[in-house]
Amino acid sequence: MSTSVSRHDRLASRLAFIISQLFRGETVYLSELSEELNVSTRTLRRDFNERLQYLDLEYHQGGYRLAASQRPFRTDKDILRFAAITHVTSLFPALDRKLLTVLLDPTIDSPFIVYHTPPEQRPSLFGGFYILTQAIVKRRLLQFAHQGKNITNVAPYKLIYYHGHWYLAADIAEHIHVFDVMALQDVVMTARGFRYREDLNQRLCEEAFIQALPHYQYIQSLFKL
Template sequence: MSAEEKQHDRMASRLAIIISRLLMGERLSVTRLSQEFRISERTLRRDFRERLSCLELTYQQGCWSLAHQHECLRTNRHILHFARVTRTEQLFPAMDNRLISVLTDSSVEPPFIVWQSPPERKPGPFGSFWRITQAILERTLLDLTAEGQQYRWFAPYRLIYFENGWYLVGEYARQLQVFLLESITDVCLTPRQFLRRRQIDALTADPHFIRSLPHFQYLRKVLTDTETQG
Protein backbone atom coordinates (compact mmCIF):
# COMPACT_ATOMS: atom_id res chain seq x y z
CA MET A 1 0.00 0.00 0.00
CA SER A 2 1.40 3.37 -1.02
CA ALA A 3 1.83 6.28 1.38
CA GLU A 4 -1.08 8.08 -0.27
CA GLU A 5 -3.34 5.04 0.10
CA LYS A 6 -2.39 4.72 3.77
CA GLN A 7 -3.23 8.38 4.29
CA HIS A 8 -6.66 7.95 2.66
CA ASP A 9 -7.27 4.82 4.74
CA ARG A 10 -6.49 6.68 7.98
CA MET A 11 -8.74 9.56 6.93
CA ALA A 12 -11.64 7.21 6.11
CA SER A 13 -11.23 5.46 9.46
CA ARG A 14 -11.11 8.80 11.29
CA LEU A 15 -14.22 10.12 9.55
CA ALA A 16 -16.10 6.89 10.26
CA ILE A 17 -15.29 7.18 13.97
CA ILE A 18 -16.33 10.85 14.04
CA ILE A 19 -19.64 10.14 12.26
CA SER A 20 -20.37 7.23 14.61
CA ARG A 21 -19.80 9.41 17.66
CA LEU A 22 -21.91 12.24 16.25
CA LEU A 23 -24.77 9.79 15.69
CA MET A 24 -24.40 8.69 19.31
CA GLY A 25 -25.21 12.27 20.31
CA GLU A 26 -21.71 13.32 21.37
CA ARG A 27 -20.42 16.89 21.20
CA LEU A 28 -16.92 16.70 19.74
CA SER A 29 -14.11 19.09 20.61
CA VAL A 30 -11.56 19.74 17.85
CA THR A 31 -8.82 20.18 20.46
CA ARG A 32 -9.50 16.81 22.08
CA LEU A 33 -9.87 15.05 18.75
CA SER A 34 -6.53 16.51 17.68
CA GLN A 35 -4.89 14.88 20.70
CA GLU A 36 -6.78 11.62 20.18
CA PHE A 37 -5.98 11.20 16.47
CA ARG A 38 -2.59 12.94 16.69
CA ILE A 39 -3.32 15.29 13.83
CA SER A 40 -3.56 19.06 13.58
CA GLU A 41 -6.66 21.02 14.53
CA ARG A 42 -6.54 22.55 11.06
CA THR A 43 -7.05 19.10 9.50
CA LEU A 44 -9.98 18.38 11.80
CA ARG A 45 -11.62 21.72 11.04
CA ARG A 46 -11.38 20.79 7.37
CA ASP A 47 -12.98 17.44 8.19
CA PHE A 48 -16.02 19.12 9.72
CA ARG A 49 -16.36 22.01 7.26
CA GLU A 50 -15.62 20.17 4.02
CA ARG A 51 -15.48 16.38 4.26
CA LEU A 52 -18.53 16.17 6.55
CA SER A 53 -20.44 19.00 4.91
CA CYS A 54 -23.16 16.52 3.87
CA LEU A 55 -24.19 16.33 7.54
CA GLU A 56 -26.18 19.11 9.19
CA LEU A 57 -23.80 20.10 11.95
CA THR A 58 -23.75 22.90 14.48
CA TYR A 59 -20.74 24.47 16.18
CA GLN A 60 -21.15 25.83 19.71
CA GLN A 61 -18.66 26.55 22.49
CA GLY A 62 -15.81 24.86 20.66
CA CYS A 63 -17.70 21.63 19.93
CA TRP A 64 -19.35 20.10 16.86
CA SER A 65 -22.61 18.16 17.07
CA LEU A 66 -25.58 17.20 14.93
CA ALA A 67 -28.08 20.00 14.37
CA HIS A 68 -31.39 20.26 16.26
CA GLN A 69 -33.41 18.35 13.69
CA HIS A 70 -31.48 15.22 14.67
CA GLU A 71 -32.49 15.38 18.33
CA CYS A 72 -34.96 12.55 17.73
CA LEU A 73 -31.99 10.16 17.63
CA ARG A 74 -31.66 8.12 20.81
CA THR A 75 -28.23 7.58 22.30
CA ASN A 76 -26.87 5.20 24.93
CA ARG A 77 -27.34 8.01 27.43
CA HIS A 78 -31.08 8.03 26.70
CA ILE A 79 -31.23 4.24 26.99
CA LEU A 80 -29.46 4.35 30.36
CA HIS A 81 -31.94 6.96 31.59
CA PHE A 82 -34.83 4.75 30.46
CA ALA A 83 -33.28 1.78 32.30
CA ARG A 84 -33.01 3.82 35.50
CA VAL A 85 -36.61 5.07 35.28
CA THR A 86 -38.01 1.58 34.66
CA ARG A 87 -35.64 0.02 37.24
CA THR A 88 -34.38 -2.53 34.70
CA GLU A 89 -30.76 -1.52 35.34
CA GLN A 90 -30.86 -3.35 38.68
CA LEU A 91 -31.46 -6.65 36.87
CA PHE A 92 -28.03 -6.76 35.23
CA PRO A 93 -24.43 -6.84 36.56
CA ALA A 94 -23.71 -3.53 34.82
CA MET A 95 -25.75 -1.42 32.42
CA ASP A 96 -22.87 -0.35 30.17
CA ASN A 97 -22.31 0.21 26.44
CA ARG A 98 -21.48 -3.46 25.86
CA LEU A 99 -24.77 -4.62 27.37
CA ILE A 100 -26.76 -1.94 25.51
CA SER A 101 -25.17 -3.12 22.26
CA VAL A 102 -26.37 -6.67 22.94
CA LEU A 103 -29.87 -5.57 23.99
CA THR A 104 -30.43 -3.35 20.96
CA ASP A 105 -29.00 -5.66 18.28
CA SER A 106 -32.06 -6.85 16.36
CA SER A 107 -29.94 -9.07 14.07
CA VAL A 108 -29.31 -11.72 16.76
CA GLU A 109 -31.53 -13.86 18.96
CA PRO A 110 -31.96 -12.05 22.32
CA PRO A 111 -29.88 -13.80 25.02
CA PHE A 112 -32.18 -12.52 27.80
CA ILE A 113 -35.86 -12.59 28.65
CA VAL A 114 -37.14 -10.21 31.33
CA TRP A 115 -40.63 -11.25 32.39
CA GLN A 116 -42.85 -8.91 34.34
CA SER A 117 -46.46 -9.62 35.16
CA PRO A 118 -48.61 -7.23 33.11
CA PRO A 119 -51.25 -5.05 34.79
CA GLU A 120 -54.62 -6.66 35.32
CA ARG A 121 -56.07 -3.94 33.11
CA LYS A 122 -53.69 -2.34 30.61
CA PRO A 123 -54.14 1.43 30.17
CA GLY A 124 -55.55 2.35 26.77
CA PRO A 125 -53.68 4.49 24.21
CA PHE A 126 -56.00 7.39 25.02
CA GLY A 127 -57.82 8.56 28.11
CA SER A 128 -56.84 9.12 31.72
CA PHE A 129 -53.30 7.68 31.57
CA TRP A 130 -52.03 10.28 29.10
CA ARG A 131 -54.04 13.15 30.58
CA ILE A 132 -52.50 12.39 33.97
CA THR A 133 -49.04 12.10 32.37
CA GLN A 134 -49.50 15.51 30.75
CA ALA A 135 -50.61 17.02 34.05
CA ILE A 136 -47.55 15.59 35.86
CA LEU A 137 -45.16 16.97 33.23
CA GLU A 138 -46.82 20.39 33.17
CA ARG A 139 -47.56 20.47 36.92
CA THR A 140 -51.23 21.07 36.24
CA LEU A 141 -54.01 20.45 38.75
CA LEU A 142 -56.68 17.89 37.89
CA ASP A 143 -60.35 17.42 38.55
CA LEU A 144 -60.86 13.68 38.85
CA THR A 145 -63.30 11.06 40.04
CA ALA A 146 -61.86 8.05 41.87
CA GLU A 147 -63.66 5.28 43.70
CA GLY A 148 -66.92 7.14 43.08
CA GLN A 149 -65.75 10.34 44.79
CA GLN A 150 -64.86 13.66 43.15
CA TYR A 151 -61.54 15.40 43.85
CA ARG A 152 -61.22 19.01 42.69
CA TRP A 153 -57.77 20.57 42.32
CA PHE A 154 -55.86 17.30 42.69
CA ALA A 155 -52.06 17.68 42.32
CA PRO A 156 -50.57 14.63 40.52
CA TYR A 157 -46.93 13.72 41.28
CA ARG A 158 -46.18 10.27 39.86
CA LEU A 159 -47.68 7.24 38.16
CA ILE A 160 -46.01 4.20 39.73
CA TYR A 161 -46.26 0.62 38.46
CA PHE A 162 -46.07 -2.00 41.22
CA GLU A 163 -47.33 -5.58 41.50
CA ASN A 164 -49.61 -5.73 38.46
CA GLY A 165 -51.07 -2.27 38.86
CA TRP A 166 -50.58 1.43 38.14
CA TYR A 167 -50.97 3.83 41.07
CA LEU A 168 -51.44 7.58 40.94
CA VAL A 169 -49.67 9.35 43.80
CA GLY A 170 -50.57 12.96 44.45
CA GLU A 171 -51.73 15.58 46.88
CA TYR A 172 -55.26 16.59 47.75
CA ALA A 173 -56.20 19.18 50.36
CA ARG A 174 -52.54 19.25 51.47
CA GLN A 175 -52.59 15.51 52.19
CA LEU A 176 -50.90 12.63 50.40
CA GLN A 177 -53.30 10.54 48.32
CA VAL A 178 -52.96 7.30 46.33
CA PHE A 179 -55.39 5.81 43.81
CA LEU A 180 -55.29 2.65 41.76
CA LEU A 181 -55.43 3.89 38.18
CA GLU A 182 -58.29 1.58 37.23
CA SER A 183 -60.40 3.13 40.02
CA ILE A 184 -60.20 6.54 38.30
CA THR A 185 -63.21 7.01 36.04
CA ASP A 186 -62.95 10.65 34.99
CA VAL A 187 -60.00 13.04 34.55
CA CYS A 188 -60.08 16.69 33.47
CA LEU A 189 -57.14 19.07 33.12
CA THR A 190 -57.60 22.46 34.78
CA PRO A 191 -55.90 25.76 33.89
CA ARG A 192 -54.29 25.95 37.34
CA GLN A 193 -50.76 24.84 38.14
CA PHE A 194 -49.13 23.76 41.41
CA LEU A 195 -45.74 23.70 43.10
CA ARG A 196 -44.37 20.26 43.88
CA ARG A 197 -43.32 19.59 47.46
CA ARG A 198 -39.88 18.02 47.81
CA GLN A 199 -41.01 15.75 50.62
CA ILE A 200 -43.61 14.09 48.39
CA ASP A 201 -41.17 13.87 45.47
CA ALA A 202 -38.69 12.06 47.71
CA LEU A 203 -41.39 9.80 49.13
CA THR A 204 -42.53 8.59 45.70
CA ALA A 205 -39.00 7.27 45.05
CA ASP A 206 -38.73 5.50 48.41
CA PRO A 207 -38.84 1.68 47.97
CA HIS A 208 -40.59 1.25 51.34
CA PHE A 209 -43.35 3.64 50.29
CA ILE A 210 -43.73 1.95 46.89
CA ARG A 211 -44.13 -1.46 48.54
CA SER A 212 -46.90 -0.02 50.71
CA LEU A 213 -48.98 1.30 47.78
CA PRO A 214 -51.46 -1.64 47.64
CA HIS A 215 -52.23 -1.08 51.34
CA PHE A 216 -52.28 2.72 51.39
CA GLN A 217 -56.04 3.20 51.48
CA TYR A 218 -56.46 0.57 54.20
CA LEU A 219 -53.74 2.12 56.38
CA ARG A 220 -55.25 5.58 55.91
CA LYS A 221 -58.67 4.29 56.97
CA VAL A 222 -57.22 2.61 60.07
CA LEU A 223 -55.36 5.78 61.07
CA THR A 224 -58.43 7.95 60.46
CA ASP A 225 -60.66 5.63 62.51
CA THR A 226 -58.09 5.59 65.32
CA GLU A 227 -57.93 9.39 65.41
CA THR A 228 -61.74 9.61 65.41
CA GLN A 229 -62.09 7.13 68.26
CA GLY A 230 -59.34 8.87 70.20
Protein backbone atom coordinates in the same frame (compact mmCIF):
# COMPACT_ATOMS: atom_id res chain seq x y z
CA MET B 1 3.42 12.07 -1.56
CA SER B 2 3.29 9.57 1.30
CA THR B 3 3.09 12.43 3.80
CA SER B 4 0.13 13.92 1.95
CA VAL B 5 -1.64 10.56 1.78
CA SER B 6 -1.00 9.97 5.47
CA ARG B 7 -2.40 13.39 6.33
CA HIS B 8 -5.54 12.73 4.29
CA ASP B 9 -5.92 9.30 5.91
CA ARG B 10 -5.79 10.88 9.35
CA LEU B 11 -8.31 13.51 8.29
CA ALA B 12 -10.66 10.87 6.87
CA SER B 13 -10.36 8.74 10.01
CA ARG B 14 -10.96 11.74 12.24
CA LEU B 15 -14.05 12.87 10.34
CA ALA B 16 -15.39 9.31 10.21
CA PHE B 17 -14.99 9.02 13.97
CA ILE B 18 -16.74 12.34 14.62
CA ILE B 19 -19.60 11.52 12.25
CA SER B 20 -20.09 8.07 13.79
CA GLN B 21 -20.32 9.64 17.25
CA LEU B 22 -22.85 12.20 16.06
CA PHE B 23 -25.04 9.59 14.35
CA ARG B 24 -25.02 7.51 17.52
CA GLY B 25 -26.80 10.44 19.12
CA GLU B 26 -23.80 11.57 21.17
CA THR B 27 -22.94 15.16 22.02
CA VAL B 28 -19.27 15.66 21.19
CA TYR B 29 -16.99 18.17 22.91
CA LEU B 30 -13.89 19.71 21.36
CA SER B 31 -11.74 19.24 24.46
CA GLU B 32 -12.58 15.53 24.68
CA LEU B 33 -12.09 14.99 20.94
CA SER B 34 -8.79 16.84 21.08
CA GLU B 35 -7.47 14.48 23.72
CA GLU B 36 -8.87 11.34 22.12
CA LEU B 37 -7.76 12.14 18.55
CA ASN B 38 -4.54 13.95 19.48
CA VAL B 39 -5.32 17.09 17.49
CA SER B 40 -5.79 20.69 18.53
CA THR B 41 -9.18 22.20 19.28
CA ARG B 42 -8.41 24.73 16.55
CA THR B 43 -8.20 21.92 13.98
CA LEU B 44 -11.43 20.40 15.28
CA ARG B 45 -13.20 23.73 15.15
CA ARG B 46 -12.18 23.98 11.51
CA ASP B 47 -13.56 20.48 10.94
CA PHE B 48 -16.95 21.53 12.27
CA ASN B 49 -17.04 24.95 10.61
CA GLU B 50 -15.80 23.86 7.18
CA ARG B 51 -15.62 20.12 6.57
CA LEU B 52 -18.80 19.23 8.44
CA GLN B 53 -20.72 22.39 7.60
CA TYR B 54 -23.39 20.50 5.63
CA LEU B 55 -24.41 18.42 8.63
CA ASP B 56 -27.38 19.87 10.47
CA LEU B 57 -25.66 20.42 13.83
CA GLU B 58 -26.62 22.40 16.90
CA TYR B 59 -24.48 23.74 19.72
CA HIS B 60 -25.72 22.29 23.00
CA GLN B 61 -24.24 22.84 26.48
CA GLY B 62 -20.73 23.36 25.15
CA GLY B 63 -20.77 20.55 22.59
CA TYR B 64 -22.03 19.68 19.13
CA ARG B 65 -24.83 17.26 18.31
CA LEU B 66 -27.16 16.50 15.43
CA ALA B 67 -30.16 18.80 15.31
CA ALA B 68 -33.42 17.32 16.59
CA SER B 69 -34.73 16.99 13.04
CA GLN B 70 -31.83 14.64 12.29
CA ARG B 71 -32.33 12.44 15.38
CA PRO B 72 -35.36 10.22 14.71
CA PHE B 73 -33.55 7.26 16.31
CA ARG B 74 -32.84 6.09 19.83
CA THR B 75 -29.33 5.77 21.18
CA ASP B 76 -27.72 3.39 23.65
CA LYS B 77 -28.09 6.12 26.28
CA ASP B 78 -31.82 6.28 25.61
CA ILE B 79 -32.12 2.50 25.99
CA LEU B 80 -30.11 2.51 29.22
CA ARG B 81 -32.31 5.30 30.58
CA PHE B 82 -35.43 3.28 29.74
CA ALA B 83 -33.89 0.26 31.47
CA ALA B 84 -33.27 2.36 34.59
CA ILE B 85 -36.84 3.74 34.61
CA THR B 86 -38.32 0.24 34.32
CA HIS B 87 -35.89 -1.09 36.97
CA VAL B 88 -34.43 -3.65 34.57
CA THR B 89 -30.91 -2.39 35.29
CA SER B 90 -30.91 -3.90 38.77
CA LEU B 91 -31.55 -7.38 37.34
CA PHE B 92 -28.16 -7.61 35.62
CA PRO B 93 -24.59 -7.53 36.99
CA ALA B 94 -23.91 -4.66 34.60
CA LEU B 95 -26.12 -3.30 31.85
CA ASP B 96 -23.69 -1.61 29.48
CA ARG B 97 -23.25 -1.27 25.73
CA LYS B 98 -21.64 -4.72 25.43
CA LEU B 99 -24.67 -6.39 26.97
CA LEU B 100 -27.01 -4.19 24.92
CA THR B 101 -25.34 -5.57 21.80
CA VAL B 102 -26.31 -9.09 22.88
CA LEU B 103 -29.82 -8.05 23.89
CA LEU B 104 -30.62 -6.10 20.72
CA ASP B 105 -28.90 -8.19 18.04
CA PRO B 106 -31.75 -9.74 16.00
CA THR B 107 -29.41 -12.49 14.75
CA ILE B 108 -28.90 -13.84 18.29
CA ASP B 109 -31.50 -15.87 20.16
CA SER B 110 -31.73 -13.86 23.38
CA PRO B 111 -30.32 -15.72 26.40
CA PHE B 112 -32.62 -13.77 28.75
CA ILE B 113 -36.31 -13.61 29.62
CA VAL B 114 -37.51 -10.89 32.00
CA TYR B 115 -41.12 -11.46 33.05
CA HIS B 116 -43.34 -8.84 34.64
CA THR B 117 -46.77 -9.62 36.03
CA PRO B 118 -49.19 -8.05 33.50
CA PRO B 119 -51.71 -5.48 34.77
CA GLU B 120 -55.05 -6.83 35.90
CA GLN B 121 -56.64 -4.33 33.53
CA ARG B 122 -54.70 -2.66 30.75
CA PRO B 123 -55.16 1.13 30.60
CA SER B 124 -56.79 2.59 27.50
CA LEU B 125 -54.46 4.26 25.01
CA PHE B 126 -56.60 7.39 24.66
CA GLY B 127 -58.21 7.45 28.11
CA GLY B 128 -57.20 8.90 31.44
CA PHE B 129 -53.75 7.31 31.33
CA TYR B 130 -52.68 9.55 28.44
CA ILE B 131 -54.10 12.65 30.16
CA LEU B 132 -52.27 11.78 33.37
CA THR B 133 -49.04 11.36 31.44
CA GLN B 134 -49.41 14.74 29.73
CA ALA B 135 -50.24 16.47 33.00
CA ILE B 136 -47.08 15.08 34.62
CA VAL B 137 -44.91 16.13 31.68
CA LYS B 138 -46.47 19.61 31.45
CA ARG B 139 -46.77 20.00 35.26
CA ARG B 140 -50.44 20.87 35.14
CA LEU B 141 -53.02 20.40 37.89
CA LEU B 142 -55.59 17.63 37.49
CA GLN B 143 -59.14 17.02 38.56
CA PHE B 144 -61.03 13.71 38.47
CA ALA B 145 -63.67 11.58 40.15
CA HIS B 146 -62.54 8.89 42.59
CA GLN B 147 -64.86 6.60 44.55
CA GLY B 148 -67.79 8.96 44.08
CA LYS B 149 -65.89 12.09 45.09
CA ASN B 150 -64.64 14.95 42.92
CA ILE B 151 -60.94 15.49 43.56
CA THR B 152 -59.44 18.83 42.49
CA ASN B 153 -56.09 20.64 42.63
CA VAL B 154 -54.15 17.42 42.12
CA ALA B 155 -50.45 17.96 41.33
CA PRO B 156 -49.38 14.75 39.53
CA TYR B 157 -45.79 13.50 39.87
CA LYS B 158 -45.44 9.85 38.88
CA LEU B 159 -47.28 6.95 37.29
CA ILE B 160 -45.86 3.86 38.99
CA TYR B 161 -46.48 0.25 37.97
CA TYR B 162 -46.31 -2.20 40.86
CA HIS B 163 -47.65 -5.75 41.25
CA GLY B 164 -50.23 -5.64 38.46
CA HIS B 165 -51.51 -2.11 39.07
CA TRP B 166 -50.77 1.39 37.83
CA TYR B 167 -50.76 4.02 40.58
CA LEU B 168 -50.82 7.81 40.38
CA ALA B 169 -48.61 9.44 43.02
CA ALA B 170 -49.62 13.05 43.49
CA ASP B 171 -49.48 16.03 45.81
CA ILE B 172 -52.68 17.55 47.20
CA ALA B 173 -52.34 20.46 49.61
CA GLU B 174 -48.75 19.53 50.47
CA HIS B 175 -49.62 15.89 51.20
CA ILE B 176 -48.77 12.80 49.15
CA HIS B 177 -51.75 10.88 47.80
CA VAL B 178 -51.84 7.60 45.89
CA PHE B 179 -54.64 6.52 43.53
CA ASP B 180 -55.21 3.32 41.59
CA VAL B 181 -55.36 4.63 38.01
CA MET B 182 -58.16 2.26 37.01
CA ALA B 183 -60.35 3.77 39.76
CA LEU B 184 -60.12 7.28 38.28
CA GLN B 185 -62.94 8.69 36.16
CA ASP B 186 -63.52 11.89 34.19
CA VAL B 187 -59.84 12.84 34.29
CA VAL B 188 -59.26 16.45 33.21
CA MET B 189 -55.97 18.32 32.84
CA THR B 190 -56.47 21.96 33.78
CA ALA B 191 -54.63 24.98 32.40
CA ARG B 192 -53.13 25.74 35.81
CA GLY B 193 -49.58 24.75 36.68
CA PHE B 194 -48.11 23.90 40.07
CA ARG B 195 -44.86 24.41 41.96
CA TYR B 196 -42.76 21.32 41.31
CA ARG B 197 -40.94 19.91 44.34
CA GLU B 198 -37.81 17.90 43.60
CA ASP B 199 -37.62 16.62 47.18
CA LEU B 200 -41.10 15.13 46.81
CA ASN B 201 -40.19 13.62 43.46
CA GLN B 202 -37.17 11.91 45.01
CA ARG B 203 -39.30 10.53 47.84
CA LEU B 204 -41.67 8.94 45.32
CA CYS B 205 -38.75 7.09 43.72
CA GLU B 206 -37.69 5.41 46.96
CA GLU B 207 -38.09 1.63 47.07
CA ALA B 208 -39.86 1.71 50.44
CA PHE B 209 -42.49 4.10 49.08
CA ILE B 210 -43.10 2.01 45.97
CA GLN B 211 -43.52 -1.17 48.01
CA ALA B 212 -46.11 0.59 50.19
CA LEU B 213 -48.23 1.73 47.24
CA PRO B 214 -51.07 -0.83 47.56
CA HIS B 215 -51.61 0.17 51.21
CA TYR B 216 -50.51 3.81 51.16
CA GLN B 217 -53.93 5.44 51.42
CA TYR B 218 -54.94 3.08 54.24
CA ILE B 219 -51.71 3.75 56.14
CA GLN B 220 -52.22 7.48 55.69
CA SER B 221 -55.80 7.26 56.99
CA LEU B 222 -54.56 5.72 60.25
CA PHE B 223 -52.76 8.95 61.10
CA LYS B 224 -56.07 10.82 60.89
CA LEU B 225 -57.74 8.71 63.59
